[in-house]
Amino acid sequence: MSLAAVPEGLVVPPGEGRTLVTAAQQVTFKVTGEHSRAASSFEVLVPPGFDVGAHAHSRSEELFYVLEGELDILAFEPLVRTRDSWREWESASGQRLVRAEPGTVIVVPPGCPHAFANPTGEPARMFFQASPPPDHERYFEELFEILRSGPQVDQEAVAELRARYDIEQITPLRTGRD
Numbered sequence: 001m002s003l004a005a006v007p008e009g010l011v012v013p014p015g016e017g018r019t020l021v022t023a024a025q026q027v028t029f030k031v032t033g034e035h036s037r038a039a040s041s042f043e044v045l046v047p048p049g050f051d052v053g054a055h056a057h058s059r060s061e062e063l064f065y066v067l068e069g070e071l072d073i074l075a076f077e078p079l080v081r082t083r084d085s086w087r088e089w090e091s092a093s094g095q096r097l098v099r100a101e102p103g104t105v106i107v108v109p110p111g112c113p114h115a116f117a118n119p120t121g122e123p124a125r126m127f128f129q130a131s132p133p134p135d136h137e138r139y140f141e142e143l144f145e146i147l148r149s150g151p152q153v154d155q156e157a158v159a160e161l162r163a164r165y166d167i168e169q170i171t172p173l174r175t176g177r178d
Helices: 135-148 155-164
Strands: 018-021 026-031 040-046 061-068 071-075 098-100 105-108 114-117 124-131
Touching: 018 135, 026 135, 040 135, 071 105, 105 114, 135 155
Parallel strands: none
Antiparallel strands: 018 026, 026 040, 040 124, 061 105, 061 124, 071 098, 071 114
16 A cells, blocks of 8 residues: 555544534534544533433444543443333342443443433533444434423434434433423
């Protein structure tokens, strides 16, 4: 391969990338399907009270890395999938939710229920990868349109969106403004 044929890499400095903002969440696109065949990468600011709700993907693999703050997280199949809240879930091996601090890594294989929420009074920040790209990019763009549409989240619109993007919603998304 000639030197001219070697593709250039991508460098995204701190604070750079396309950012989507609502009162409920902030996501900065760091690496998209335009730049990587392996994964889309995002920096996510999780405000106090936000709960993504337990959900699973049949095709996607995800990785989360907590950068700042604290999040309640889980990544396992519970003995019983309650529909209102995932906070009391327990796995067959005894796993329960974990308070994730900076440096915590969560890997979620396809099919594995997972959730994160910010129960603290301070924002949390995490690095997030979803593979394969670009489904999560498109999902975030459409989700933010719904979240911007008014003070109450249209749960039916969120449910339809998630179904289109391989997201089986198990417990509700809660923005902290609900």
